[in-house]
Structures are given as structure tokens and as C-alpha cells.
Amino acid sequence: MAVLCKPAIAVPEYVITNEETLDLARQLHGDHPQIDLVLRLIEHTGVQKRHLIQPIEKVLQHPGFDARSITYEEHTRARVPAVVRRALDHAELEPDQIDLIVYVSCTGFMMPPATSWLIGEMGFRPETRQLPIAQLGCAAGGAAVNRAHDYCxxxxxxxxxxxxxxxxxxxYQPTDLGxxxxxxxxxxxxxxxAVVLRGSGGTGVRLERNG
Known part of the structure; x- marks a missing residue:
């Protein structure tokens, strides 16, 4: 039975608190006809702080799609390998023991995909299968575990x-005021x-089925 091993996570260094977010919303959108509703929704999310790859001042500049794609790729290359390495350590595996990489992201775009770059950068086998998944948003993590379980x-x-x-x-889109x-x-x-699903061996959560 497949085992989902201990995951590895990482968050970037820039932080914005809920209170700072509310203040920013008041400054930027104080004349919005539904600002009171927006503030109540943000206040009651339960999210006390968020981590960002750039200072909020730079996020708000919105330099355009091309520039943001470059930023996405730069931070992907700089930040993802260390998280992958820790996930592999938790699973007690090396890169050449991985048969499939499922990579989910809907907030940026790389071509070739990040999976190809990881295979070449971190010592995965050239024949390692790749499954990049985009556009699933919040459901992507669950879908990735499901596809990994199907494979195992x-x-x-x-x-x-x-x-x-x-x-x-x-x-972030400054003109999208919905x-x-x-x-x-x-x-x-x-x-x-990042997390590893082992078809056999390993320590973690045993998966019986998915749906």
C-alpha cells in the first residue's frame, strides 16, 4: 500500500499581516461601493499573516505579464530545489529513485516546464516521467496526490x-475590483x-484509495 511520507514546506521571507492587509485595502479601495463587505471578508478569513516572494510595495507595482513570468521562473529555480531535497530526505530516497514528478502550479508559467529543469538540475533519471498540472487552483494538491496514488x-x-x-x-491585478x-x-x-508517495516502504500515511 502506497505511503505518503512527511512533506517539506517553505515560505518566503516577506510578511504582510492581516491588519496591514486591511489598512492597505482601505488606502487603495476606500471608495469601492462594497469596501465594508470586502474588509469583513478579509478580516474573517482567519489568516493572520501571509508570506510573499517580494515586498508588498513591489507587488503593487505590477510591471506586466512578461516581467512577472521572469520573476516566477527566477524564484522557482531559487526556492524549489531545497524543498524537494528535504522531501526526498523525509522519504529516505535519492532523486534517481523517483519514477514520476507531479508538479502543480497555477500562478506562473515556464516552458519547458519546471519538471524538466528539476530533472536536469537535481540528478533525476532522464526517463523520469513528468506530469505538470495547471489551472486546478486550490484543488491541485489533492489532484496531485490522487494522480500519484493512481501511478503507485x-x-x-x-x-x-x-x-x-x-x-x-x-x-495581483490592480484593475480587477470584483x-x-x-x-x-x-x-x-x-x-x-513537496512530498513523496512511495509505492512500497517508507513511513507516513497509508493511502487505500482516492477520489
Whole structure:
């Protein structure tokens, strides 16, 4: 039975608190017709602080899609390998023992995908299978575990690395003033997580099925 090992997580160094977020919303959108609703929603998210890959002042500058894509790639390359390495250590495996990498991210774009770069950078086997998943948002982590479990069910001795890399601050759009978007601006932060699903061996949560 497949075992989901201990995950590794990392958050960037810049922090914005809930109170700072509320103050910022008042400054930027004080004349919004639904500002009171937005403030109540942000206040009651339960999120006390968020981590960002850049200072909030730089996030608000919004230099355009091309510049943000460059920032996404730079921070992916700089931050993801260390998290992957810790996840592999928790699973007591080396990169060449991984058979599939499932990589989820909907807040940036790389071509070739980050999976290809990781394979070349960290010593995974050239034939390591790749499954980049985009556009699933909050459901992506669960979907990644499901696909990893499917793979280990088909290949009981396989090992699957799952990586989630989301830099939500890069999706800020200053002209999008819908209540849902303003709530998202005050709710989501940046972070990376990685975990290994071992088809056999390992210590962690045993997965019987997925859905």
C-alpha cells in the first residue's frame, strides 16, 4: 500500500499581516461601493499573516505579464530545489529513485516546464516521467496526490515526487475590483511544498484509495 511520507514546506521571507492587509485595502479601495463587505471578508478569513516572494510595495507595482513570468521562473529555480531535497530526505530516497514528478502550479508559467529543469538540475533519471498540472487552483494538491496514488497503484514499487509551487502575489491585478478578486488579494500568499508517495516502504500515511 502506497505511503505518503512527511512533506517539506517553505515560505518566503516577506510578511504582510492581516491588519496591514486591511489598512492597505482601505488606502487603495476606500471608495469601492462594497469596501465594508470586502474588509469583513478579509478580516474573517482567519489568516493572520501571509508570506510573499517580494515586498508588498513591489507587488503593487505590477510591471506586466512578461516581467512577472521572469520573476516566477527566477524564484522557482531559487526556492524549489531545497524543498524537494528535504522531501526526498523525509522519504529516505535519492532523486534517481523517483519514477514520476507531479508538479502543480497555477500562478506562473515556464516552458519547458519546471519538471524538466528539476530533472536536469537535481540528478533525476532522464526517463523520469513528468506530469505538470495547471489551472486546478486550490484543488491541485489533492489532484496531485490522487494522480500519484493512481501511478503507485499501477506500479506498486514506484516512487512519486509531488511539488506544489504557488506565488499568488504575482497574480495581483490592480484593475480587477470584483469582490472575489479583492478577497483573494487579502487571502492568498506564496509558498512551496513537496512530498513523496512511495509505492512500497517508507513511513507516513497509508493511502487505500482516492477520489
Amino acid at each position: 497503484t499501477a506500479y506498486p514499487d514506484a516512487n512519486v515526487l509531488i511539488v506544489a509551487c504557488e506565488f499568488c502575489s504575482l497574480c 469582490v472575489g478578486s479583492l478577497l483573494s488579494n487579502g487571502l492568498f500568499g506564496d509558498g512551496i511544498a
